[in-house]
Amino acid sequence: MTTRRTRPFAVASTALVAIALTAGCAGGGGGQAGGGAGSDPDTFTVLTPNENETLEAQLTALSENQCKAENEALPLEHQKVAQADVVQKVTLLASQGALPAHFVAGTDMVRPDGDLGASDRVLDYEELLTEAGVWDDVLPAAASTVEGAYGQMVSLPYQYNLEGIWYNTAIFDELGLEEPQTFDELLAAAGEVKDAGYQPFAQAGAAGWPLTRLMGMYIFREVGPDAMEKIRDGEAELTDEPYVAGATALADMAADGLFGDGFNSLEPDAATAAFLSGRAAMTYDGTWLLGNINDPAQNEIGAENVGFMPFPAVEGGAGTADQWAANAGAAMALDPAQAGPKVKDWIACIAENYGQQALQDAGVLSGFKVNGEVTDVPETTAAVQEKLEGVDETVLWFEALLDAKSNSLASTNVSLLTTGQMTPEQYMTELQASVDAAR
């Protein structure tokens, strides 16, 4: 009875497996060819990350004012995605030929050898913007940061952030400290701050990157601005002495208690609060922090007591302190297949007006030139803008050129490094193995 009853099911399921396998094989080769002259879609659809509310709001504002004509010709429509799901969503949309015209993408995907880059599914903006006569509206430093991070001009610099050390000038004055010029001076200052009962640094270890950035900057100062390009090109290994020294420097800072208690589970918001409430004297973070600094409800120490300095030089190192770390936000790519005349008009309008719009309305510093007058710029923002204009050479962040897996490993393993469960050598060996495996 049992055998007779199960046989039809067995036959049916074998057949299903066979069908599914064939379907599975057939499903693989999908996707359409990109490149060439694009044709306009019905709407100018923009896919932005949930986490970046400013971008959506500012594009909407442009569609109602400066880019009204473009919006009437091709209405703006928004789509959202969680930052963590970007790679998954864009991969699926692209394979189905259903990409929005303008979309956020994973750093790795838009590089020349990335999934989108290799199949020409991302457009080079330089050509488009030059053709439209607005290439000058992209700040050269921002363009070079985009090209450095993505290998080609495939993202619009909706943000242009410098990264450095925000410090509490009141605490520094109280202790008679000057802005440190070298890493040793920074450590000495941190020691004095700690002895005075303040927490030297507020770093959000839960996010990983606020710790790896310190290590990365040490490495850039020690090896020089091309430190991570050497790793990418195989000219150096992370296990080489100067790279391990970066990991050692970070591990030592943690061991000396410069980050306070429980920093490994500290979330970014809590770290910002620790700095803005005056409990911590310094925090390494980006200029996106200006939003918080300019908000009196969050900033208890007062905007006038916030200073901003670059990561200092390492004595005897090849890098210098004026090589600021910079980034241009998440990659915002354009689908070449949809780059018709109306989409091009939209992009040109954004390049021309976004800089002024975002600074005026949200106090956000972008990589676009500010055309027109901006009123009531907060003091700190103006000071940072001034620094930004004076920057000649920038470096990327530590993980920028790593593949997705190594990138993730760098920030997840850093908690092991800073708690002594992994030696600096082990940390770098494991990371180098991951980099090698991705080659």
Add this chain to the structure above:
Amino acid sequence: MPRADAPARRTAASRVFGDRTAILFLLLPTLLVYVALKVVPVAWSLGLSLFEGNALRGMEFVGLDNFATFFTDDAALHALVISVVFAVVATVCQVTLGYLLALLYVFVLRRGSAFVRTAVFFPMVLPTVAVALLFRSLVGVGDNQGPVNDVINLFGGESVEFLVSTAGTMAVAVAMTLWSSMGFYAVLMYTGLLDIPEEVIESARLDGASGFRLVRHIVVPLSLPILLSSVIFSLNATLKVFDSLLALNNGGPGTSTAPLTLYMYRTAFEYAEYGYGSTIAVVLTLLCLVFTLAVFRSSSKRVED
């Protein structure tokens, strides 16, 4: 009254269940849904595991290469160990605690157990992510010190940062799993214990069995089928643990508490390697199958007895 109806009902039932067409007709809708939602994705995954790449880059047939990679991939093997260790520890603890609770309900609290049963069961209905965030706060240190460390401080100890070590994270994860699911296993096994005829227990008592001996020789053997089901339920649920470890500490510190499921998710969706991700899924499926069969085999004889 019901007794008079029984034979008639039985004949009607056997008439329906003796008819193949009727069986097929009754089963077909459920079977179709099952096949579409369970069998097809598993088969699809099996197919994908023989390929490399993703939908965008294109898929390349690589045969069994992905499986060979799996067994030389340290991260994958570590994730496998984490999955198995977590499943075994969590299962042993939650089934034991659940069983003890069930015994408590039946033999000590008796009719008054309703409130305790509800209270212990309650965490089961909370979303795992919320529970994980709760436990994260409970063991917090530094600016957001949680009550666990407050208690440690009270007794003169120094604050412990549980989530920076593998052992600490696993301990919190197991405690969290126990808190949220032991009530479920307790209720499951409570119903099993209720099925033991009162007369059997009474006669064993008359024969002089009491306390531990009564449980050991009468209660446990008679509730073995439900105990076994609980073990299988628990193993399958804990082998597939994902959300709790992800929300608790993101599989950290490092990747030291990342189970197979989390490694699979990252491989497929963060690193866009669908083929290898599917391979990990297949290994996980096999693992669940092996565990279930092993549990069945090891005690099927005793259950039939």
